[in-house]
Amino acid sequence: MDNDVKLFSGSAHAELSKNIAAYLGEPLGEVVIRRFPDGETFVKFVDNIRGRDVFIIQSVCRPPNEHLMELLIMIDAARRASAARITAVMPYFAYARQDRKDQPRVPITAKLVANLLVAAGANRVLTMDLHCQQIQGFFDIPVDHLSAAPVIVNALRAKGLNDMVIAAPDTGGVKMAYSYAAMLSCGLAIAAKQRKNAREVESINVVGEVRDRDIVLVDDMTTTAGTLCGAAQLIKEQGARSIRAAVTHALVTDEGVEALRQSPIEEIITTDSVPRRDWRGYRVQILSVAELLGEAILRIHNNQSVSCLFKV
Numbered sequence: 001m002d003n004d005v006k007l008f009s010g011s012a013h014a015e016l017s018k019n020i021a022a023y024l025g026e027p028l029g030e031v032v033i034r035r036f037p038d039g040e041t042f043v044k045f046v047d048n049i050r051g052r053d054v055f056i057i058q059s060v061c062r063p064p065n066e067h068l069m070e071l072l073i074m075i076d077a078a079r080r081a082s083a084a085r086i087t088a089v090m091p092y093f094a095y096a097r098q099d100r101k102d103q104p105r106v107p108i109t110a111k112l113v114a115n116l117l118v119a120a121g122a123n124r125v126l127t128m129d130l131h132c133q134q135i136q137g138f139f140d141i142p143v144d145h146l147s148a149a150p151v152i153v154n155a156l157r158a159k160g161l162n163d164m165v166i167a168a169p170d171t172g173g174v175k176m177a178y179s180y181a182a183m184l185s186c187g188l189a190i191a192a193k194q195r196k197n198a199r200e201v202e203s204i205n206v207v208g209e210v211r212d213r214d215i216v217l218v219d220d221m222t223t224t225a226g227t228l229c230g231a232a233q234l235i236k237e238q239g240a241r242s243i244r245a246a247v248t249h250a251l252v253t254d255e256g257v258e259a260l261r262q263s264p265i266e267e268i269i270t271t272d273s274v275p276r277r278d279w280r281g282y283r284v285q286i287l288s289v290a291e292l293l294g295e296a297i298l299r300i301h302n303n304q305s306v307s308c309l310f311k312v
Contacts, residue, residue, distance in 0.1 A: 005301050006049050010058030012067040013275050017057040019290035041070050043077045053301050054083040060094035061274040072120040079121030088122045091273035092249045096131035114138035126296055129220045129248040144306055146296055148248040148271050151287045153183045155269055161214040165189050169217050169231035180218050191231035211239035221249035225256040229263040236264040249273050
């Protein structure tokens with residue numbers, strides 16, 4: 001890469017930022033991020049970024065409010081330092097669950113975050129596996145939306161499962177599950193669900209052949225793992241041979257880890273889009289998306305197509 005590009009990392013996921021920089025062969029730029037005594041965030045770019053193509057890497061994970069505000073301040077500082085173009089690299093895009101008004105007097109936080117990023121000065125956004133793809137339409141700037149599918153599909157192929165069936169844990173994940181099934185040339189199943197509340201999910205029925213099959217539940221994210229565990233229990237009752245889960249963003253809480261340990265799900269396959277956590281002995285395979293994101297950054301900087309990154 002040439003001298004016109006500068007990579008910077010927020011404090012959310014320094015390990016991923018370093019791996020992206022290592023893939024690109026570029027050092028991370030020097031930026032000072034600290035807190036005032038009252039908790040406010042202070043940012044200063046030490047490196048000169050006037051006229052540069054700036055990429056700010058920040059996964060808006062736990063705590064999301066802190067990391068989102070830090071990202072906005074970094075973007076504003078870069079804009080005021082006369083960066084030529086500012087790209088917010090958000091491996092995990094927070095507040096994406098609320099993408100519509102499904103009940104009275106609730107916000108559409110995905111649109112709010114989009115507005116905040118644009119108002120702060122972002123010229124484009126690079127993200128991965130949004131909770132809903134239509135969130136791209138909330139932006140009036142270019143959005144490069146990557147999928148972790150090529151990385152996860154290769155890992156699933158390496159397991160050598162002969163009778164694999166991809167399952168959507170709810171009807172909202174059918175499109176994602178269908179794309180995985182097409183890439184793996186295997187069967188498709190769907191678990192219908194009804195959500196009791198934000199923490200409890202009651203699965204209703206399974207559509208598709210799962211008896212004596214190796215099932216892989218796919219989803220973009222999970223926190224309490226209620227949807228995954230509910231679907232897995234129902235699929236197990238239908239006679240599945242084995243059950244795994246492939247999730248892009250594993251924002252799993254302690255409650256979620258315990259739910260997974262007690263569920264029929266033997267293993268979870270995820271990415272390093274968010275920082276690693278203590279899984280307390282539960283079987284997890286963590287795949288790196290640093291190369292995928294790094295290649296996207298390189299292609300954006302060189303004004304090349306990123307569509308080849310969707311190929312397995």
